Amino acid sequence: MASPATLNPTDIDKIQNLRSAVSSLTQISENEKSGFINLVARYLSGEAEHVEWSKIKTPTDDIVVPYETLAPLPEDAAKTKELLDKLVVLKLNGGLGTTMGCTGPKSVIEVRNGLTFLDLIVLQIESLNSKYGCKVPLVLMNSFNTHDDTLKIVDKYTNANIEIHTFNQSQYPRLVVEDFLPLPCKGQTGKDGWYPPGHGDVFPAFKNSGKLDHFLSQGKEYIFVANSDNLGAIVDLSILPLVPRRCVCVTPKTLADVKGGTLISYEGKVQLLEIAQVPDEHVGEFKSIEKFKIFNTNNLWVNLNAIKRLVESDALKMEIIPNPKEVDGVKVLQLETAAGAAIKFFDNAIGINVPRSRFLPVKATSDLLLVQSDLYTVDDGFVIRNPSRANPANPTIELGPEFKKVNNFLSRFKSIPSIIELDMLKVSGDVWFGAGVTLKGKVTINAKSGDKLEIPDGAVIADKEINGAADL
Secondary structure (H helix, E strand, O other), rough: OOOOOOHHHHHHHHHHHHHHHHHHOOOOOOHHHHHHHHHHHHHHOOOOOOOOHHHHHOOOOOOOEEEEOOOOOOHHHHHHHHOOOEEEEEEEOOOOOOOOOOOHHHHHHHEHHHHHHHHHHHHHHHOOOOOOOOOOEEEEEEOOHHHHHHHHHHHHOOOOOOOOOEOOOOOOOOOEEEOOHHHHHHHHOOHHHOOOHHHHHHHHHHHHHHHHHHHOOOOEEEEEEEOOOOOOOOOOOOHHHHHHHHHEEEEEEEEOOOOOEEEEOOEEEEEEOHHOOOOOHHHHHHHHHOOOOEEEEEEEEEHHHHHHHHHHHHOOOOOOOEEEEEEEEEEEEEEEHHHHHHHOOOOOOOOEEOOHHHHOOOOOHHHHHHHHHHOOOEOEEEEEEEEOOOOOOOEEEEEEEHHHHHHHHHEOOOOOOOOOEEEEEEEEEEEEEEEOOEEEEEEEEEEOOEEEEEEEOOOOEEEEEEEOHHHH
């Protein structure tokens, strides 16, 4: 927490006025109020400033360990069970599916074969518990946006071979830029007055919920934290023996990931670097896949006792990410932190450069097309890439706004095309796909304005640009 001495008189007044205003907010706890004030004080003291570019170094293999150098899995199933019995799996479940045209938590969007993200996560952990006779629990960190719906949904897993816990991340008021007062104090009493302060809040929120102490009392020692929409974020038994060292998983960066955070060596420690921290003149360099060859998957493996110690000593001062927004014409500010940024506070922390298969996020319907296609299969909840595809990279897929919402996307395909040999697909306009379509190489399909373009059943399209029915 920034001390008052680090603030100028104007900022001290801002904090005092803010503290007074926040004290009247009855919707949030005292922990949330103090956490919010501390975050704002740190921001005003200059802690959101950019890193010193000249101090950045590329991490060596002893800091970011290549996955292929990890020791093989222990053959003794009893040893694996012993490790798993110390593990807790936590999924970040605060996001809504609104960008894909869905209501409620994003984790309940159907991904494949009628199974949602949450169904697949539960199946994966059930499979581990059944195979090894262990008791790995699942914890969902919800936001105020997803809490009520999630509680209704988890009821369906009552008879599953898995113990499910939920808790809420913090709820902070949006700051009005003009006078630095909380938006809810200006009459905005609905959800638009509030925000969840990024997934960096996972550690204090987990501790404040009582769940951390609960699991420590059960003999749990480690936690695996990952986004609920990353289908590649599984409990990797090769990484499990390394968890005492505290790990963050990274993967080779592609042109699709140029805005993603990366791991660097900074003043002798491994550290996350996010684009928001990069000076404007170095943003191009940051996006380069030549200098920064890895990026953060947001898969973290950390020690529960270390989390407890760091939260209780108020040591987790992660870099602050200012996120400006506008609500009903009012300019507001959200101050957020990223979970991966905590890695520099854990002793002996390392990165692990995992295969690309460990990063399979579904952020848009173009990603949904990939995972619903023959490029993947599902086994016990695990989404497995088809070995028939020779190219290690996935196809690049760009779908027009007609495909943005899940319902519209699904209605435009009689069945998902075969894309095993596809390199690139770009679709724009009023395009409809028949059943059994196969796409290969580089394919562009463009329906002219006002025209409806139907791709017939069984069509095979290879390295072709289609601008109308005559091109089929």
